[in-house]
Amino acid sequence: MTLPSDIPASIAERAAILMDAHRNVRDDLEYTARIIMAVEAEQKVQGYGLNESQSKMLAFVEAFIDEHGYSPTYDQIGAGLGLSSKSAVHRGVHQLVARGAMRKIKGRNQSLAVVGR
Known part of the structure; x- marks a missing residue:
């Protein structure tokens, strides 16, 4: 398959990775929604300029809050x-916190909130 000349190779590579990650999805609407969710998650992390370990920590805190309803210690x-x-x-x-990806909740010991939730 040939790509139009206005699509950079780096974008085509990212598109191929996303397609591979969601290859098992057969419904067009679900497939499109999952691609959009993946791109938004990537933009959110890149928007803060996080490195890999910071991204993992942010993802862990966010998942912990989703599962338990409160922030982890x-x-x-x-x-x-x-x-x-x-x-x-x-x-x-x-x-x-300094990069704006999380904030501390004042008055609550060690309570964290993920920005943009």
Whole structure:
């Protein structure tokens, strides 16, 4: 299959990766929705300029909040990400807050909120 000349190779490569990731979806509407969700999730992370470890921490906190209804403690974040140092968790959380991906909720000990939720 040939692509139009106005589509950059990097975009075509990302499109191929997304297509492979959702190859099992047969319904056109679901397929399109899943592609849009993947792109939005990617844009959200890139919008904050996060590195891989920061992205993983943000995803962990977001999934934890979705599952439990409250934010994880630093110990839970460390355990969930395989970090043995609480200072590494503290540094990661503060980097995410500084980049605007998360915020601390005032008046609540160690309560975090993911921005854009």
